[in-house]
Amino acid sequence: MPELTLDRITKHFKNKIAVDNVSLCLKEGIYGFLGANGAGKTTLLRMICGVLKPTAGEIRYDGAEIGRLDGDYRCMLGYLPQDFGYYPDFSARRYLEYLAACKAIPRDLSRDKVQEMLRLTGLEADQRAKIKTFSGGMIRRLGIAQALLNDPEILILDEPTSGLDPKERIRFRNIISSLSKGRIIILSTHIVSDVEFIADKILLMKQGRIESQGAVGEITKDIEGRVWEYLADQEEALRMNDIFAVSNLKNEGEKVRLRIVSDACPREGAVPVHPGLEDVYLYHFEEVSEHVDNLERRAL
């Protein structure tokens, strides 16, 4: 069973610390990296891929440092970067065949493998079309296809669902779930629903550090008793939205049902409810959320 160890990984860019002393041991399963933009997820994933070298620390695969394994490590790797790169004048098939060659897949196998990936990602009908004619979703699916070409033991997907519509997102989740056996799948996202139902372990990343980690049940348990719900009138709902981290706001007749993440009970009559992953996210990234909220309010 593959094992990937991150031992006190740190990455500095000039004076800025992008990843700060991260230690992890990843085994078979799906790992969902959740965090706001700029949390250091992409930097960490690029180091795991070997594209970036850590300033300090070591990444080991089954005990061997990945730099030493070199090509043998990359042989086991499938990577979909956040900014997925492609050649606009290549067709989907040509692009995948080229990458199959780069991944050292034998020629007699690569044709079938490319076909299989095209089918899996629903690009079979468009395989001869130039990539520049593809929609954002199709390009993303092509990215997933190339990452899976070599049956990787370690699959790293950075923001894989951006640009996908809800149907494609579900389809993608199902593909990832079906692939998890015998693999380490690392999925970075800031969209909670991408990982909520499929990840074996959630890792919350904030300012270059792993803020919290565990299975969805464990991680939500940490904030048990900090999520509240109650019915408020319209005016109060707006006021509470300014004061507290509101994870949901739903109209019920004349009233509004508020779901609030707060250490203390926000108001008399509010009842504690079972937290979800979105509540956890909001709890940990409140500052960012507030910042975003403020920006949105200013825009309004």
Place this chain on the structure above:
Amino acid sequence: MWTIWKEELYKIASRKLVWLGVSLLLAFVTFRLYSEQNTYSSTIDGKTYRGAEAIKKDQELTRLYAGTLTLDKVKQIYEEYGFFFYDKDDKTRLGNYCNWFISKEFTNFMQTDGYDPGQVHFYTGQDWEFNAEPLLHGRIRFDYIYGWSDLAEIYLMTIIVLFILLIIGLTPLFSEEYQLKTADILRTTRRGRQSGIWMKILAALFFSVVLVLAVTAYLWGIYLDVYGTQGLDASSALLSFAYGYYPETAAGFLVFLFFLGLAGAILLTGLTAGVSAFCQSPFLALVISVAGFLLPVFWIKVFAPTWILGPRLTKLVTHFMASMPVYLPQNPGFSFSGGQLILHLCIALAVGTGGILLGYRRYRSASH
């Protein structure tokens, strides 16, 4: 590996601007040559021939005097046809290749306006000693080399333009991978950090070599069509700009020139690959590559004549600059010795290899 090499070649060869440039270049060269053929004239025994027939007549006439160049032959040509000159009214050539040759090499014709044969006379004194006598030592083989002299000149012009087009075609080699964000994907593949990079470089070298060879073959083809093969065994000293070290025959000289052009293309590929790996945008790589390509011209035309670094260092830098792509094919036009030419080729080899290795290392480890 074959697939990677093929696709890398496709990426380079799919740049339309390069093919447009090559097409325009070849169209210009072809148009110029066939225009030259149409306007060519030769006057033999009072009769004026034009176009392809004039070339044929000149070649037939030269065949009578072909072989070791002697003073007797020069005199015979003069006695038979006089000096060459141009018609004052319609500027046509009133003469043939043979009397044009003796007028150019043995008389003051080039110092006159060319319209009055009465002003033309054989060199005398030191002028004869320095200009005419070296051709009469019995080692010069005379024949019709008008076309080959023209081919050598046009080749140098062609190769410089071709080098600029090669720069346009090759600067995206690595930099485009950064720009398109494909570098990260490629470098996380099994071959993406080793053989994949070599395939890129090999495809670039192959493209450069094949393009230069194809253009050279095309030039040979059209010049053979117009001028035939006569004169290829004549002495290369008769070509208009052969100085210093060069092979003895016109054919040898041309092959040598083409070889230097090819060496320049390989060196240029190495240098461009190196620059490309250090630039995140193909445009920046293009600007830097073109500036680097033209730097030796600035050095030799502007800085070297002022001995800016003192005589010794300026000479050393000049030899280095003369080994760069823009000057390497032009080496026979300078008074370089055989040893200096070999040194220039060694410098070119070292710099080209250095460019490739630097490019390889940089692309392998670059993180943007």
